[in-house]
Amino acid sequence: MADTAHSASLTEGPRFGLTRPKPVGAPHVVAIVLDDTGFGQLGCFGSTIETPAIDRLASEGLRFTRFHVTAMCSPTRASFFTGRNAHRVGMGFVADIPLDHPGYTARIPESAATLARHFLDAGWATRAVGKWHLVPRYERSDAGPFHNWPLGLGFERYYGFLLGDTNQWRPHLVEDNHYLDPPTSWPENYHLSEDLVDRALSDIASVRVSAPGKPTFTYVAFGAAHAPHHVPKRWIDHYAGKFDQGWDAWxxxxxxxxxxxxIIPDDTHASLRPPWVEAWDSLSDDEKKMHARQQEVFAAFLSHTDEQIGRLLGGLDDQGLSENTIVMLFSDNGASAEGGRLGSVNEHRFTAHIPESAADNMLAMETWGGPETYNHYSWGWAWAGNAPFRLWKRFTWLGGTRTPLIVRYPPGISxxxxxxxxxxxxxxxxxxxxxxxxIEPETVIDGVTQLSFDGKSLRSIMENPNAHEQRTTQYFELLGSRSIIHNGYKATTNHVPEGLLxxxxxxxxxxxxEEDRWELFDLANDFAEAKDISDTHPEIVDELDRVWREEAEANHVLPLFDSLMSRFGALIGPLWPVGQHIEITPGTKPVSDEVLPMLxxxxxxxxxLASPPGEGVLCALGDHLGGFALFVCDHRLFFTLVTPTTTTELKSxxxxxxxxxxLSVSFDPQLHNTLALHIDGEIVASTTHPGEIPVAFQHGxxxxxxxxxxEFEVSKRYQAPFPFQGTISRVVLDASTPTVTKMSELLRNALHAD
Structure with a gap:
C-alpha cells in the first residue's frame, strides 16, 4: 500500500517549513535591452537599417513613441530594475564612480528591491545574460562584496560582463559571482551577442525541463550597439555603399x-543640424568614404544583433512559449556621440586623452569593425540616428532621453x-x-520597508490606445544637463557636460x-523639441524651474557636479584599498586590473623564478589594442607595451x-619616461616610451x-597561450603613488565606457 502522506508531499510540496509560491500558468518574461540605440535606428521606427526580428516584435506588439530613459547606461538600468527614479536609488551616474552623496552612491539600497527579486520571491526562475554595469568600481573583483552583482540583486544565474563595454570578439566574462578564465582557444567565429542568446535559450530550456510549467524572468542585455562596433564581415559587406548619401540625406x-x-506626427518639425555637425556636402571624398564606412559597420552590428534577437524569439516559438511570454525591448539611452567628430578606430585613445586622427581612421578603413579595431562612428551618425531630435547620449535633450520601447504580450494587447x-x-x-x-509587490523584504514606486503600470495604456497618461511630470539630470516634462511642456538647460574632448x-x-538658461518647448505641438518658446512664456519657464528643483530635492539629485575633479573629491574609496605592492603566485586566477595599482x-x-628560465610568457595584461607582456623568446627577455597609438618593445x-x-621591467616617468629591462638587477635594455601609461588599458x-x-596576444612575437617553460615563484608589482590630477583620467575613462 502506498505511503499516502509521502505521496502527498511529492505532489504538493513540503508540509513543514516555508511554503514556496507556485505561479501556475503565469507568463514568462523576457526583457531585452539594447545599448546606445537611438530613436531612429530601428526599422520599425523609420530606419533603413534592417531589423526584421525587432520589426516582427513591433508588428505583434506595441511601439511607444514618447518613452523616456535617463540618457546614460547605469541610471537607466537602475531605474528599470527598481521602478524608481535613478537618483532616488543611488544611481545618478555611472556605477564606476560611487560618490559620497545619496543620489550617487552607485549602490541600489535594500529598500529598493529589484524586479528580479520580486519575481524570485513570487516563484519565477530568474536569469540574466549580458551587460550589467550596476556594480561600484571597488566591488568588481573576486573579493566582492557581491551585493550589487546580479546574484545579489535577485538573479539566480548570470553570464555576461560587469562593466560598460567589452570586446565582442574576446569579452571579459563573468559567470554568477566569479570571473571566467579566458580560454586557451576561443571557438572559431565567436561573437558575444551570439553567445549571450545561446546562453539565454539554454537557461530557459533548462528551467522548462527541470521544472515544467515554472515561469522564468530572463534579462538579455546586449553589448550592442555600444562601441566597439564589432561584427562579422559578411554583415559589413551587406551594407557596402548603402550610406553613401551621408547623414543629412539619410x-x-x-x-x-x-x-x-x-511614429511621429505629420506636422513634426525636426530639429536642425547643429553647426558642430559638419554638413555632409562639405566633406572631402576621402572623409565621406571613411564616415560612410563607419555607418556601414554600425548598421551591420545592429542587424547582426537583430539576427540574434530573431533566434531568441524563434527559440520561444520552438519551445511553445511565445503566446504566454511578455517580451519587452528598449534602449538604455540615445545614440552615442562618444566617437567625436571623426569617429575612432580605437576608443582607448580617449582614456589616454589622445585626440582622434582622420589619418589613422583612413588607414584602418578596411579592417573597421574587425578584431584589429575598438571602433566607434562619428557623431554625425549619432545625430542622424536620434532623428528627429537634437543631441545625443549624455544630454537630457530628447536625443539622449527618448528611445524605442516595444512590448509584446498577446493576452494584454488589443x-x-x-x-x-x-x-x-x-x-x-x-x-x-x-x-x-x-504579482503584488511586497512592501517589506528581508525586514526592510520598501520605497514606493515612482513608475506607474502601463497596463491600461496597453489595453486602450486612448487611455490617460500615467504621469504629468518627469525630471531628468545627467552630468549637469537638466530637463523636466511637466503638464505638456518640456524645459531643457543648455548645459554642456565635461568629459568628451x-x-x-x-x-x-x-x-x-551660473550661466545655464532654460529653453522651453510645447511637446503637444512640438514633438521634436525644436522650437524654443521660452522668451514668450517666461512664467512657464519659472514654473518648470521651480518644479525641477522640487523634484531634484525629493530624489537626491543635488548637489550638482560641474566637473570631473569635483566628482573626484567626493569619490568613495575602497574598503580594502589597493596596495602599491602586489604579489601573485602561480595558481592564482587572473587578477582583475581594478585591484592592481595604477602604473x-x-x-x-x-x-x-625557481628554475632556470625557459621560453614563454611570464605575465601579461590586456591585448594587442592595449596592454603589456613580459616574456622570454629565443632566449632573450622581452617587454612589450601597447598604448592606443604606440607599441614599445624592449629586448635584452x-x-x-x-x-x-x-626578470624585471621598470618604468620611470621622472626620468624621461624610461623603460628598462633588468636581469638580476642588471639593466639589459632601456628606451624612452613616447607617451604616457594610460590609467586603464581596456575600457571593458x-x-x-x-x-x-x-588570444589577441599583446605581442606579435608569440602565439597564445605561449606558456612559460620554467617555474615561477611569484610575480611582484611595485607602483609609485599616482597623482590626483592624473587620476581624473580614471573618471574620464568611466564616462567613455558607460
Whole structure:
C-alpha cells in the first residue's frame, strides 16, 4: 500500500517549513535591452537599417513613441530594475564612480528591491545574460562584496560582463559571482551577442525541463550597439555603399519614413543640424568614404544583433512559449556621440586623452569593425540616428532621453502593431511587468520597508490606445544637463557636460551652472523639441524651474557636479584599498586590473623564478589594442607595451643564462619616461616610451595573467597561450603613488565606457 502522506508531499510540496509560491500558468518574461540605440535606428521606427526580428516584435506588439530613459547606461538600468527614479536609488551616474552623496552612491539600497527579486520571491526562475554595469568600481573583483552583482540583486544565474563595454570578439566574462578564465582557444567565429542568446535559450530550456510549467524572468542585455562596433564581415559587406548619401540625406529619409509609419506626427518639425555637425556636402571624398564606412559597420552590428534577437524569439516559438511570454525591448539611452567628430578606430585613445586622427581612421578603413579595431562612428551618425531630435547620449535633450520601447504580450494587447503616444518613463517598466504577471509587490523584504514606486503600470495604456497618461511630470539630470516634462511642456538647460574632448570644444551652450538658461518647448505641438518658446512664456519657464528643483530635492539629485575633479573629491574609496605592492603566485586566477595599482606614476614588475628560465610568457595584461607582456623568446627577455597609438618593445642585449632568477621591467616617468629591462638587477635594455601609461588599458576591463597569455596576444612575437617553460615563484608589482590630477583620467575613462 502506498505511503499516502509521502505521496502527498511529492505532489504538493513540503508540509513543514516555508511554503514556496507556485505561479501556475503565469507568463514568462523576457526583457531585452539594447545599448546606445537611438530613436531612429530601428526599422520599425523609420530606419533603413534592417531589423526584421525587432520589426516582427513591433508588428505583434506595441511601439511607444514618447518613452523616456535617463540618457546614460547605469541610471537607466537602475531605474528599470527598481521602478524608481535613478537618483532616488543611488544611481545618478555611472556605477564606476560611487560618490559620497545619496543620489550617487552607485549602490541600489535594500529598500529598493529589484524586479528580479520580486519575481524570485513570487516563484519565477530568474536569469540574466549580458551587460550589467550596476556594480561600484571597488566591488568588481573576486573579493566582492557581491551585493550589487546580479546574484545579489535577485538573479539566480548570470553570464555576461560587469562593466560598460567589452570586446565582442574576446569579452571579459563573468559567470554568477566569479570571473571566467579566458580560454586557451576561443571557438572559431565567436561573437558575444551570439553567445549571450545561446546562453539565454539554454537557461530557459533548462528551467522548462527541470521544472515544467515554472515561469522564468530572463534579462538579455546586449553589448550592442555600444562601441566597439564589432561584427562579422559578411554583415559589413551587406551594407557596402548603402550610406553613401551621408547623414543629412539619410536623416531626412528616416524622418519621412517615421511620418509614414505614424511614429511621429505629420506636422513634426525636426530639429536642425547643429553647426558642430559638419554638413555632409562639405566633406572631402576621402572623409565621406571613411564616415560612410563607419555607418556601414554600425548598421551591420545592429542587424547582426537583430539576427540574434530573431533566434531568441524563434527559440520561444520552438519551445511553445511565445503566446504566454511578455517580451519587452528598449534602449538604455540615445545614440552615442562618444566617437567625436571623426569617429575612432580605437576608443582607448580617449582614456589616454589622445585626440582622434582622420589619418589613422583612413588607414584602418578596411579592417573597421574587425578584431584589429575598438571602433566607434562619428557623431554625425549619432545625430542622424536620434532623428528627429537634437543631441545625443549624455544630454537630457530628447536625443539622449527618448528611445524605442516595444512590448509584446498577446493576452494584454488589443491592437497588435499599434502605436502608443502617451508620455512614459523607464521607471514604469517594473510596475508594468509585475502587474502583467499578477504579482503584488511586497512592501517589506528581508525586514526592510520598501520605497514606493515612482513608475506607474502601463497596463491600461496597453489595453486602450486612448487611455490617460500615467504621469504629468518627469525630471531628468545627467552630468549637469537638466530637463523636466511637466503638464505638456518640456524645459531643457543648455548645459554642456565635461568629459568628451570634441563636445567641450565644439558643442554650443553653457559650461557653468551660473550661466545655464532654460529653453522651453510645447511637446503637444512640438514633438521634436525644436522650437524654443521660452522668451514668450517666461512664467512657464519659472514654473518648470521651480518644479525641477522640487523634484531634484525629493530624489537626491543635488548637489550638482560641474566637473570631473569635483566628482573626484567626493569619490568613495575602497574598503580594502589597493596596495602599491602586489604579489601573485602561480595558481592564482587572473587578477582583475581594478585591484592592481595604477602604473602611470612609475612601476617595477618582476618575475622571480625557481628554475632556470625557459621560453614563454611570464605575465601579461590586456591585448594587442592595449596592454603589456613580459616574456622570454629565443632566449632573450622581452617587454612589450601597447598604448592606443604606440607599441614599445624592449629586448635584452644578452641571452638568458641558467642561473638568472629575477626578470624585471621598470618604468620611470621622472626620468624621461624610461623603460628598462633588468636581469638580476642588471639593466639589459632601456628606451624612452613616447607617451604616457594610460590609467586603464581596456575600457571593458582586463586581468593580469601569470605564466601565459590568451588570444589577441599583446605581442606579435608569440602565439597564445605561449606558456612559460620554467617555474615561477611569484610575480611582484611595485607602483609609485599616482597623482590626483592624473587620476581624473580614471573618471574620464568611466564616462567613455558607460
Amino acid at each position: 536623416r531626412d529619409e528616416v524622418i519621412e519614413k517615421q511620418r509614414e509609419l505614424g 491592437d497588435p502593431g499599434g502605436v502608443r503616444s502617451q508620455i512614459t518613463h523607464v521607471s514604469d517598466l517594473a510596475p508594468t511587468l509585475l502587474d502583467l504577471a499578477g 570634441d563636445e567641450e570644444e565644439l558643442v554650443e551652450g553653457s559650461r557653468s551652472f 602611470f606614476g612609475g612601476f617595477t614588475l618582476s618575475a622571480e 642585449n644578452r641571452s638568458l643564462s641558467p642561473s638568472d632568477r629575477i 576591463g582586463t586581468s593580469l595573467r601569470v605564466g601565459s597569455d590568451c
